[in-house]
Amino acid sequence: MKHKKFTAVVLASLLLGFSVATLQFAQAAQKTLHIGIMSGEDEDVWRVVAANAAKHGLAIKVTTFSDYTQPNEALSVHDLDANSFQHKPYLDAQIKARGYRIVPVGFTYVQPIGLYSRKVKSVAALRDGATIGVPNDPSNEGRSLLLLQAQGLIALRADVGLLPTARDIAKNPKHIQIKELDAGIVGRAIDDLDAAVVNTDWAIKAGIRIPDERIAQEKVNGNPYRNFIAVNEKDVNAGWVRDLVESYQQPNVAAEILSVYHGATLPAWNGPAN
Numbered sequence: 001m002k003h004k005k006f007t008a009v010v011l012a013s014l015l016l017g018f019s020v021a022t023l024q025f026a027q028a029a030q031k032t033l034h035i036g037i038m039s040g041e042d043e044d045v046w047r048v049v050a051a052n053a054a055k056h057g058l059a060i061k062v063t064t065f066s067d068y069t070q071p072n073e074a075l076s077v078h079d080l081d082a083n084s085f086q087h088k089p090y091l092d093a094q095i096k097a098r099g100y101r102i103v104p105v106g107f108t109y110v111q112p113i114g115l116y117s118r119k120v121k122s123v124a125a126l127r128d129g130a131t132i133g134v135p136n137d138p139s140n141e142g143r144s145l146l147l148l149q150a151q152g153l154i155a156l157r158a159d160v161g162l163l164p165t166a167r168d169i170a171k172n173p174k175h176i177q178i179k180e181l182d183a184g185i186v187g188r189a190i191d192d193l194d195a196a197v198v199n200t201d202w203a204i205k206a207g208i209r210i211p212d213e214r215i216a217q218e219k220v221n222g223n224p225y226r227n228f229i230a231v232n233e234k235d236v237n238a239g240w241v242r243d244l245v246e247s248y249q250q251p252n253v254a255a256e257i258l259s260v261y262h263g264a265t266l267p268a269w270n271g272p273a274n
Contacts, residue, residue, distance in 0.1 A: 030057050030058070030059050031057060031058055031059065031240055032058075032059040032060075032061055033053075033058055033059070033060055033061065033081045033082065033240060033244060034061050034063060034079070034080045034081050034082075035060055035061070035062050035063070035080065035081065035082050035083065035084060036062075036063050036064075036065060036070075036071035036074055036075060036080040036082070036083035036084070036085070037062055037063075037064060037065070037071070037083065037084050037085055038064065038065055038066070038068075038071075038085045038201060039064035039065065039066055040201055040204070040205060041201065041204065041260040041261055041265075042084070042085070042201075043062065043064060044256060044260045045253060045256050045257055045260060046060065046062050046084075048250075048252055048253050048256045049247050049248050049253055050062075050247075052246075052247035052248075052250055052252070052253070053243065053244060053247035055247075056240075056243035056244075056246070056247060057243075058240060058243055058244065058247065063079075063080065065085070066184070067184075068085070068086070068090070068137065068183060069094075071083040071085050071086075072086070072091070072094050072098070072100055072102060072230075073098075075100075075102055075230065075231070075232060076098075076100050076101070076102065076232070078232070081231065081235070081240075082105075082229055082230060082231045082235075082241075082244060083229070083230055084108055084227070084228070084229045084230070084248075085227065086227060086228070086230065087139070087224070087225040087226060087227050087228070088104065088224065088225075088226075088228075089139040089142065089143070089162045089163065089224060089225065090137070090138075090139040090140070091104065091230065092139075093137075093138045093139050093163065101232060101233040101234075102230050102231070102232060102233065103230060103231065103232075103233050103236050104228040104229070104230050105228065105229050105230065105231055105236060105241050105244075105245055106228060106229045106244075106245030106248060106249060106269060107226050107227070107228050107249075107268050107269040108226075108227045108228055108229060108248060108267075108268065108269065109226070109227055109257050109265050109266055109267050109268050110220065110223050110225060110226045110227065110265070110266050110268040111199060111200035111201065111225075111227070111261075111264070111265045111266075112200070112217045112218050112219070112220055112223065112264075112266075113140070113143050113144065113147060113197060113198070113199055113200070113217070113218050113225070114197070114198060114200065114203065114210070114211075114214040114216065114217045114218075115132075115147060115148070115151065115195055115196070115197050115214065115215050115216040115217070116187070116190060116195065116196055116197075116198055116203060116208050116213045116214050116215065117190070117193075117194060117195040117196070117213060117215050118190055118191060118213060119194055119195070120194070120195070120215065121215065122215055123151045123152075123153065123215050123216050126153070126174065126176075126194055126195060127174075127194065128174050128175055129174070129175045129176075129177060130174065130176055130177065130194035130195065131176075131177040131179050131193050131194050132148065132153075132176055132177070132178060132179065132193065132194060132195045132196065132197065133179045133180075133181050133186040133189055133190070133193045133195070133196035133197065133198075134178055134179070134180055134181070134186065134196075134197045135180075135181065135182070135183035135186055135197070135198075135199065136180040136181055136182060136183070137183055138163050138165075139162070139163060140183055140199060141164075141165060141166075141180065142160075142161075142162050142163040142164045142165070143162070143197075143218070143225060144197035145164045145165070145166070145168070145169070145178075146162070146164065146218070147197060147216065147217075147218045148176070148197070150216075150218065150219075151216050153172075153174060153176055154169050154171060154172050154176060155169070155170050155171035155172075156168050156169060156170060157170050162224060166178045166180070179193065183199060183202055184202055184205075186198055186202070187199075187202045187203050187205070187206030187208055188206045190206065190208060190213075195215065200261065200264050200265055201261075201265075203264075204261070204262075204264070210262060210264045211264070220266065223268075226268040227268070229244065229245060229248060248269070249269040253267070254267035
């Protein structure tokens with residue numbers, strides 16, 4: 001009888017030791033990824049991504065930023081494994097200015113930039129000499145001016161591409177005054193402006209009512225401003241990159257995007273971004 005009890009105790013100890021070892025091995029095998037995103041609604045989106053990624057053995061650790069210039073700098077010095085906050089024109093401008101070796105690996109969503117006003121209900125109602133605020137970083141200012149051109153408010157030089165500035169305005173029949181402001185401030189200054197071109201995430205943070213206060217929006221089809229996940233060039237073929245992108249491009253993530261952004265941000269993945 002004592003022999004049987006001893007055997008049972010030994011077996012139980014072995015099983016317990018095996019379970020602990022298995023758990024420790026599983027934890028060791030799990031890869032932790034540090035991802036940089038903008039603070040706000042994206043934090044909810046990435047909670048869903050993290051749950052998906054756990055099935056691939058990936059532990060997602062999110063770092064939030066409030067300044068667009070910081071996530072690429074953190075990625076370039078390997079404080080991050082990836083970031084998710086930007087579109088290609090913005091990254092191209094950052095690469096040109098700072099020499100980053102950062103590449104897109106998978107589309108996330110598109111946030112059609114909008115023209116908002118609390119003084120008029122339509123573009124046609126804007127007064128002669130109206131002051132319109134625009135973000136002052138190169139890609140978003142260019143995006144804003146292209147939107148104003150599409151609405152017939154200004155005409156830009158023909159060869160400006162995606163990065164025009166106010167100096168590229170060739171025709172201005174309504175004598176629009178362009179006021180360049182930080183992307184995070186332009187939405188909050190809307191009461192002091194006749195209208196403002198504001199990125200969707202900043203519009204939400206500024207308390208702008210979407211779509212009630214939106215008087216124009218850039219097109220969605222063929223939009224060159226789809227956001228994506230980006231990594232350092234040396235990591236582009238790593239297995240975890242594929243798993244990370246797959247974890248993002250899922251129906252439950254699409255549903256969360258539509259929910260937290262109140263339909264103002266749209267899932268936009270159709271395969272790899274590069």
